[in-house]
Amino acid sequence: MTKQLPWLVVGQGALGSLMAVQLARQNQSVQLKLRQSQRVTIAYEQSSHSFTGTIGINCPSLIFAAVKAYQVAPLLDEFRQQPLFDQSQLILSYNGMLSNEAEQLRPQDWHWVTTHGAYRDGNQVVHGGHGESWLGGMAGQTTPPAFFSQLEQALPPLHFSSDINLRRWYKLAVNCLINPYTVIHQCRNGELPERVAPAEWRQVADEIVQLAAARGRQLDAEDLLAQARRVIAQTAANRSSMLQDYRLQRPLELDYLNGFVVTASAAEGMVAPANQLLCERIKAMQATRDPQ
């Protein structure tokens, strides 16, 4: 029998903390990969869990990295310098897409896409919205990896997908149709249908469909809009992650969402003016607002 690898969860962010705690509750061995070595305690519901934090990979591991899109490249640069990365498996989760994913990620790496919602409140992690997740491999692996059941038991339900990029296109579209508008209108998700002009929304979706088609992927704009409306109804009271980041003056994932649609379209010789306008409007808002 092959030896089960221990888990190394990157950071103590919202999704990472939730996963670390849930794996620990399943009696899995879990360390955190932090920016400095320290022990950390994460509170969840009525219990508290203590983890060893390490800077590097100190044994072959199952690495779970739910990080912001702009943190993926620096994280992978760090990992590539560590000999034990070759013997480790990587499960990545981030919103949006990178322009050079095929170069950044290894064929044996995995994507985890989720509709769960979590946030940190002091040393507490809160599982704010119960959703579902999908796991699939970079190379379109057709069978689930050995660690699948550990992830599934930690945070169910988990579906295996041999075409995880389809799921990622849907998530990209939903985030492109929701997140920037919540910043522009400074509103919760549920207010968007009365604030966004349907024709403008349709153009944003059409540009995503056009890009996907250029990449050999057939999507349907009405289907994407219906998915966005469904997510809006399910998360009506939420402030989107982009609105939260904007208000806290943290970097936004915009360049990996609508910005990705613009630059990837340009690379295919096409334009995406509706997505470009959204990027310009948000960047203008960032540039002109009062400093905190």
Ligand SMILES: NC(=O)C1=CN([C@@H]2O[C@H](COP(=O)(O)OP(=O)(O)OC[C@H]3O[C@@H](n4cnc5c(N)ncnc54)[C@H](OP(=O)(O)O)[C@@H]3O)[C@@H](O)[C@H]2O)C=CC1
């Ligand atoms: N939270 C949610 O409910 C959902 C989030 N998502 C998406 O999932 C991704 C992760 O989200 P979320 O958990 O909220 O993000 P957070 O910013 O809360 O967590 C990211 C964590 O990773 C850490 N990190 C990043 N790079 C490194 C590194 N090189 N070394 C050590 N630690 C590192 C960060 O540390 P530091 O703070 O020091 O940078 C931070 O603790 C995002 O793309 C988000 O859009 C998707 C669905 C739901």
Ligand SMILES: CC(C)(CO)C(=O)C(=O)O
């Ligand atoms: C689905 C949605 C829009 C929920 O708020 C989200 O993923 C986000 O805020 O980034």
